[in-house]
Amino acid sequence: MSTLSASRLKARAAELGFDRAGITRAEPSPTLDAYLRWIDxxxxGPLGYMARPDRVERRRDLSVILPGVQSLVVVALDYRGAAPAEWLTDPSRGRFSAYSWGSDYHGVMLEKxxxxxxxxxxxTGGAHRAYVDTGPILERSHGQAAGLGFVGKNTLLIHPRRGSLFFLGEIxxxxxxxxxxxxxxxxxMCGSCTRCLAACPTNAFPAPHVLDARRCISMWTIEHKGTIDLALRPLFGNWVFGCDIxxxxxxxxxFAPETREPAFTPNAARIAPPLVELLALDEAGFQARFAGTPVARTGRERxxxxxxxxxxxxxxxxxxxxxxxxLDDASPLxxxxxxxxxxxxxxxxxRAALDSAWQRETDAAARDxxxxALDNRE
Ligand code: B12
Structure with a gap:
């Protein structure tokens, strides 16, 4: 059986544009127990797929995904882009998390x-399987095992000199x-620092290294399909897609370096556009602005x-x-x-607009x- 040369593979990964690569034995994730406790x-929360028995099984045993698997190559691609600081704190603008300012990373990473x-x-031969994000793999845990960083108290994989603004992918x-x-x-590692835990406006970290997705702004604004929890809404500030706090x-x-990947160069119209523009976007306007970005999957309605x-x-x-x-949108949501x-x-x-909408609204949830809203004003 031929052997993978780590130095040649890393050189090829760098040529393809990856910022870092590490290789680890394809052993069960070292933090599998933490994942199982999280699911239990x-x-x-609403990320039901995370708890599916077949998904749990694959996370436990990588050979279910690829029989005979021996090694796991983990790659990192930095995505930090430059943005005008005053846009990000302006409440009249809707803020997008930095990972969405360029093209969709799934396609960019998977191609490489x-x-x-x-x-x-x-x-060298062999059989391989590539994943970015959507695979049944604990990417950060394997990334840590492959020497690409440590799992911080905010649960992100952090490189001690390059921070956490990078995507992960695996072969x-x-x-x-x-x-x-x-x-x-x-x-x-993080030492005694607890800034991330204290800064989260929705208190989404019940303990260091544990994120309760049911309270995470990123989960609600990107993944959740229905009504946003009433108690959490006032805590979202101006985040409209993900959260970077x-x-x-x-x-x-x-010390996070700026991205060298041309596809991740920020598009000024997608960093923090005026809210009045976002509110007025119809489907065609949405597609014109967000096709090919991570926002496209979330869609215009959400x-x-x-x-x-x-x-x-x-x-x-x-x-x-x-x-x-x-109030007359086609979507009751x-x-x-x-x-x-x-x-x-x-x-x-x-008040007048709400009163008049009350006369014609037929959807039960929208009526609630x-x-x-009308009670709020009395
Ligand atoms: C589901 C998911 C989410 C969910 C849940 C996030 C979560 N923390 O679990 C939501 C929608 C909230 C989310 C948000 C984000 N996500 Co996300 N997400 C995923 C996904 C698909 C699965 C993560 C998962 O398995 N979670 C379950 C938890 C239990 O596992 P874990 O995250 O690995 O957490 C480990 C630690 O908590 C550790 N642990 C537990 N206790 C302890 C104790 C100690 C001492 C230690 C050391 C470790 C430790 O064990 C856990 C199990 O491995 C991964 C891709 C993948 N396939 O891995 C991307 C991924 C984690 N997301 C990513 C990104 C970029 C984000 C956002 C930054 C996007 C944004 N700006 O809005 C936020 C960050 C929020 C955050 N603080 O995590 C990147 C992270 C890259 C990095 N450098 O870490 C990934 C890897 C995607 C990718 N391919 O690049 N995400």
Whole structure:
């Protein structure tokens, strides 16, 4: 059986544009127990797929995914882009998390990983399988085992000199490797720092290294399909897609390098556009702005829902006109969240629009939102 050359593989990974690569034995994830406890506690919330028995089984045993698997190549690609700081703190703008400012990383990473796997086949043979994000693998845990960083208290994989603003991808291979990487020493970890835990506006960290997805802004704004929890909405600030707070406050990210990947160059229209623009986006406008980005999967309906929450938090009369228009949106989800925002902004025009919407609204959930918004004003 041929052996994978670690140095040649890492050189090829660098040529393909990956910023770092590490190789570890394809053993069960070292933090599998923590994952099982997380599922048992229900902290995956609406991410039902995370708890599916077949998914749990694959995380336990990588050979279920690739029979004969021996090694795991883990790669990292930095995504940090530059953005005008004043946009990010402006409540009249809807903030997108930094990972979404460029093209969708799934496609960018997978293309490079497939190229790396094809090179490996030509060079050494073996069978391989490439994954980015969506595979049944605990990527951060294996990334740590492959020497790419340590799991921080915010649960992100952090490189001690490059921070956490990088994506992960993997190749599972049946090849043995001539030089496996070692995990980083414990000394590089968070120490007594708890900034990420304290800064989370929704208190999503019940303990260091544990994120309760049921409270995470990222989960609600990107993954959740329905109504956003009423108690959490005021805590979202101006985030409309994902959240970076637990990374922004992390001291290790002071040294995060800017991305060298051209596909991740930020598009100014997708960093923190004015909320009034986001509220007014129809499907065609949404596609024109977000096709080919991670936002496309979340879709126009959920982005409009999120923009309503941010507009309610902004609380400005400037948002009234687009919000009132959204009381007639085709989606009851959007109509309901527009009602919530108008209830928060208040005033005569908002009240009149809510009253008139109450006369024609037929959807039960949207009517509940309207009733609550009208009560809010009394
Ligand atoms: C589901 C998911 C989410 C969920 C849940 C997140 C979570 N923390 O579990 C939601 C939607 C909330 C989410 C949000 C984000 N995500 Co996400 N997500 C995933 C996904 C698909 C699975 C993660 C998972 O298995 N979670 C279950 C938990 C239990 O496992 P874990 O995250 O590995 O956590 C480990 C630690 O907690 C550790 N642990 C537990 N106790 C202890 C104790 C000690 C002492 C130690 C050392 C470790 C430790 O063990 C756990 C099990 O391995 C991965 C891709 C993948 N296949 O791995 C991407 C991934 C983790 N996400 C990623 C990103 C970029 C994000 C966001 C930054 C996006 C954004 N800006 O909004 C946020 C970050 C939020 C956060 N603080 O985690 C990247 C992270 C890259 C990195 N450098 O770490 C990944 C790896 C995708 C990728 N391919 O790049 N995500």
């Amino acid at each position: 506690a229900g902290m995956h 990983l497939e190229a790396l796997a094809a090179w490996l086949t030509r060079e 599972l291979t049946t090849l043995e490797c001539d030089a496996y990487d070692a995990p980083l020493p414990q000394a590089t 637990c990374q922004d406050v992390c001291p290790f990210n002071r 982005l409009a829902r999120n923009a309503c929450v941010a507009a309610g938090n902004w609380g400005s009369g400037e948002a009234l006109r687009p919000l009132i228009a959204l 959007v109509r309901g969240h527009a009602a919530w925002a108008l209830g928060h902004i208040g005033g005569g025009a908002a 939102e309207l009733a609550a």
